[in-house]
Amino acid sequence: MRWGDFRRSGNIEDRRGGGGGGFRLPGGGGGGRGGLGIGALVILGLVGWALGIDPRVLIGGAEMLSNSGYVTQDNSGQQGATGTPDDQDGQFVAAVLGNTEDVWNKVLPEQTGKDYREPGLVMYTGGTRSGCGAAQSAMGPFYCPLDQKVYLDVAFFNEMRTRFRAGGDFAYAYVIAHEVGHHVQYLLGILPRVQQAQQQASSKAEANRLSVRTELMADCLAGVWAYHSNTGWNALEPGDIEEALNAASAIGDDRLQEASQGRVVPDSFTHGTSDQRMRWFTRGFQSGKVSACDAFAAQQI
Template sequence: MRWDDFRRSGNIEDRRGGDGGFRLPTGGGGGLGIGALVVLGLVGWALGIDPRVLISGAEMLTGGSSGYVTEQQTKPGTPSDKDGQFVAAVLGNTEDVWGKVLPQQTQTPYRQPGLVMYTGGTRSGCGSAQSAMGPFYCPLDQKVYLDVAFFEEMRSRFRAGGDFAYAYVIAHEVGHHVQNLLGILPKVQRAQQQAGSQAEANRLSVRVELMADCLAGVWAYHSNTGWNALEPGDIEAALNAASAIGDDRLQQASQGRVVPDSFTHGSSAQRMRWFTRGFQNGKIAACDTFAAQQL
């Protein structure tokens, strides 16, 4: 991926490293602590947005955590290290793409999201954020939260490494921001409240996630046509990442069986298909998973 020439975004809050601040108890154990779940539940209730939408990346990883969130000092602006430069470059390119594409295709102005880089844990507008949650977008503060250690997890645990695979993850979360600007997230919550079963509510979550995958593909299309960003093998790397974090593969690996009614992000095949659809079309309208009879 040719990202060196991308404009760097200044909408970064760097909270990585350091031992300063205080530690926030989150309930201990692996995955989400009870404190984070309670806070996210309350935020979802108050905003009319399903907590699973607020923590879109939470099902990706369920590794252990210390049970605490360490609050680090924030350094605003573009980080100077390699990881920070990469994240700022990808975010800057999403800003440049969506700043043109969103108003052109939907007559909706694009408001740039923030992105918080952190280590281990931090606070978000949606409650405590931990590395075990994976990357996620919080609509309450309109920020993406990312511990870049997730990229190492992708490479070592899921065998889905590479710059473009990592860029796909960021673009997916920015896709949720686009959905938020279009008013889709609260509509999904209202539909889930009217759902007749948890399985039906889960199917709505899957449509939200697959649409974000498709929007990541739309970004990739315009990034390539406008900046010649892609190199051979990049799309394959993104598809490999989409496949690696499909609900079916994660469930098979973690519990030895697949339960489609419990899917919240979509199967590997679905995630690859919708990313490809966005990349081939470059159109937001092509990403309407809610109108699609077949996912």
């Protein structure tokens, strides 16, 4: 991925404590103090979301079993520096975020008539506080609509590379673009409607199906960003799309459930299967159109 010439975003708050944690392009590794390393936390977090279980329950149980007294770094009271970070990790994140801003500032008004308001992005290590409550590395990257910010512990990228064999700078960029896709959904008024529909759902399975469509739409919007990033900045190199598809496949609900429990429970899916996630990213990338990403209108996903 040719990200070196991307404009760097200044909409970043850096709460990483003392420069600890993070990933390196192309290598590096992260670990926690005590018994449960960050790899275990990320795995438990992903499994929790895939199964519809609060990740904190799994993490708490694992910590008790390990009898290690594990404590994550908590930056909840820390006010981070704002602006573009100077280190390599921060430069990469700022470049990708800046490119999503440049794409969506143009594409969203042109295609939907809606102005684009740029989200913030918080980089942290271990744990911090968000407008949606506590943020932990084990939760993976996420978007909080209450403060319109993306939360990211970049050690997650190490886990993509080492645990899921889904590394590569474009794979990491896809993760950021997916979360920004949720911000686009928020601006379009979709997230509030989904939340209301989930509250009125007759069952957990029905609420989960709404979650799957939300996530697949965000995958598609990440594909729309990739299309316009490539046409406008010649961003893609050979193998980049394969990296994104590999990442989408690696974190599909079916693949995570099969790996964790040896069986698949479709009613508990919250993000979509590997095949669905790959197809919806491809749909956005091939069309470059927001209108192609309406997963709620599709009879089959």
